[in-house]
Amino acid sequence: MSRSVAGPEIERLIQLLAKLPGLGPRSARRAALHLINKKDELLVPLAKAMDLAGEKIVICSTCGNVDTSDPCLICTDPRRDGTTIVVVEEVADLWALERATAINARYHVLGGVLSPLDGIGPDDIGIAGLVRRVAEGGISEVIIAVNATVEGQTTAHYITDQIGGGEVRISRLAHGVPVGGELDYLDEGTLAAAIRSRTPF
Amino acid sequence: MSRSVAGPEIERLIQLLAKLPGLGPRSARRAALHLINKKDELLVPLAKAMDLAGEKIVICSTCGNVDTSDPCLICTDPRRDGTTIVVVEEVADLWALERATAINARYHVLGGVLSPLDGIGPDDIGIAGLVRRVAEGGISEVIIAVNATVEGQTTAHYITDQIGGGEVRISRLAHGVPVGGELDYLDEGTLAAAIRSRTPF
Ligand SMILES: [Zn+2]
Ligand SMILES: [Zn+2]
Secondary structure, eight states, rough: SSSSSOHHHHHHHHHHHHTTOOOOOOHHHOOOOOOOTIIIIIHHHHHHHHHHHHHHHOOOTTTTTSSSSSHHHHHHOSSEEEEEEESSSSSSHHHHHTTOOOHHHHHEEEESBBBGGGTTGGGTTTHHHHHHHTTTTTOOOOEEESSSSHHHHHHHHHHHHTHHHHHHHEEEEBBBBBBTTTTTGGGGHHHHHHHHEEEEE | OOOSSSSSSHHHHHHHHHTTTOOHHHHHHHHHHHHHHHHHHHHHIHHHHHHHHHHHHHHHHTTTEEEEESSOOOHHHSSSSEEEEEEEHHHHHHHHHTTTOOOOOOEEEOOOOGGGGGBOHHHHHHTTHHHHHHTTSSOOOEEEOSSHHHHHHHHHEEEEEHTTSOOEEEOOOOBOTTTTGGGGSHHHHHHHHHHHTTOOO
């Protein structure tokens, strides 16, 4: 297609914006223009916020959450029930459960699910860290809050095999999560209800 | 809703990302996580690209295009037909026409359309600059390539009143632009055809 429309600085900005989830090439162009037109109100502050995020944000070595301290604020908060771990696929799911104030416990972010077809095995997601946390003791319940997809349920069964058989109660979210649905798209009430009626695995 | 989910640095990043067109609060959260997870490949380069854009990009004082020089590359390109001005509402429309390689002329970006209900009058958009460019001479044709909306057509008539009556031919895009449609959403073939079959005003 055609000659280059804008200078290299703008083209580069558009190209990078188009890599954000939710923005295609066309919306990336609109976003770039919006940024340029709102230089002082948006472009400069957003660039600064990204610099700061890049500098300060770390991944919690205990649970996989993102925060500015390691261990993260959730892992160190004494007001949380430290005997319960909620296992989620992604940080977005942790955020969704927190927004729903569904439970006041700790988390474990897998960073993915088992997917043999995509070559993703147990060593590629945070299962070993979860097994270690459970082995260290003090945990009475693990709630497996993965997506209701085939890969999610496969992952849930694998985790149950790894940490089951001891004193630790293993549960999963109640039906209420639509089959095939993803946590991050559910409303807060459904999420809270699904946590309340969690069933033994 | 609920306790704060992430630290202030992440919340601020999400809040600013949500101001981009095409990103709501939920997709802004996903975009923020994506940026954090792709720190070296995306977060840092995008912050740099935005810094550079904020530093270098200016609005062309002749035509209203965005570029790194003023006048812009289109206004100074000797290979372009300097006797024809294509009037568009927004830079996104200029880009759309350029991508379609619809015409090799100069542009005039209004930065909006007349909209009495929204309090947008002739002084709020770049009409005076267009009148000045035409008055300076050397222009044989002005192609009014505004959106096929009520406001766009009102603006086209107003411009015709302001610059018509002299030697300058005034034309508008051929029908082919769907009624109510916006230029930036059209395919390149339709845009090129609409320029080819432009009709006298
Ligand atoms: Zn943590
Ligand atoms: Zn220009």
